[in-house]
Amino acid sequence: MQFFGGSDISPSPPPPTASGHNAHMMYIFNRSGICLLYREWNRPLHTLNAQQDHKLMFGLLFSLKSLTAKMDPTSADKGNLGVPQLPGQGCSFHSFRTNTYKLSFMETPSGMKIILLTHPRTGDLRESLKYIYNLYVEYVVKNPLYAPGTPIRCDLFNTSLDQYVRSIS
Amino acid sequence: MAAIYSLYIINKSGGLIFHKDYGSAGRMDTNDSLRVASLWHSMHAISQQLSPTVGCSGIELLEADTFDLHCFQSLTGTKFFVVCEPGTQHMEGLLKVIYELYTDYVLKNPFYEMEMPIRCELFDINLSQAIQKDRVALLGR
Secondary structure: OOOOOOOOOOOOOOOOOOOOOOEEEEEEEOOOOOEEEEEEOOOOOOOOOHHHHHHHHHHHHHHHHHHHHHHOOOOOOOOOOOOOOOOOOOOOEEEEEEOOOEEEEEEOOOOOEEEEEEOOOOOOOHHHHHHHHHHHHHHHHOOOOOOOOOOOOOHHHHHHHHHHHHHOO | OOOEEEEEEEOOOOOEEEEEEOOOOOOOOHHHHHHHHHHHHHHHHHHHHOOOOOOOOOEEEEEEOOOEEEEEEOOOOOEEEEEEOOOOOOHHHHHHHHHHHHHHHHHOOOOOOOOOOOOOHHHHHHHHHHHHHHHHHHHHO
């Protein structure tokens, strides 16, 4: 990795499974539930205003996580339902599917949550989310003008994200 | 190892009316299963609100780290969901079979009150047969 102008992102992006563009939208939340980034590519239906929508999404993920932690059939000691869990603690989930969309979810060890909504018949996107996290590290965290915890406004990140998301199916 | 960990049936207002455990570690007590059931009911409803396109009918499959949760909602709003090992196939079919058993042995039972907990012996018997059959089919593959 070069110090300046290095554009190689490790690891290399997972190969696209098919060409197409069926991503609906993406959210990035930090550990305290602030929406750092919201990108929308194809969303015909808006039921709520943006702020309410972000809150509802974060609440859904938070509750689903406590549900999966409580339901985990492989561990005997699961604690109480609804007690907040640290990132990486307890049984989490990586995606859910409805008849109209698929939501893929990743939580980093620092508690940042990356959420990608795609077409319901999309395959496993865990590697893609990791790659998006790498993009975030390269273009946002390493940007000296970016203050942690504030909404992301980095053109380079947005363009490379758009480009990458268009390539996944 | 069991392919299916547990089965829940919740009524249209989110109340747990049937729960059966097929060998998950650390059994949940009754209060916890009631809470989990009503939590699932609300998560199902919220997922419809967040849909980017019209016509969303809620979560069908939740993939967690250690289990998969398959959910089927009937037209009347009763939800059936099974918790199974990750990657278990044909769960939609099993849920349809369970729904059929529910209509045959619970709804057609004259002593059953709608939306109340299910206590029907014939349903229990046929359900365990259906689950057993499913397990045998899995072993055969």
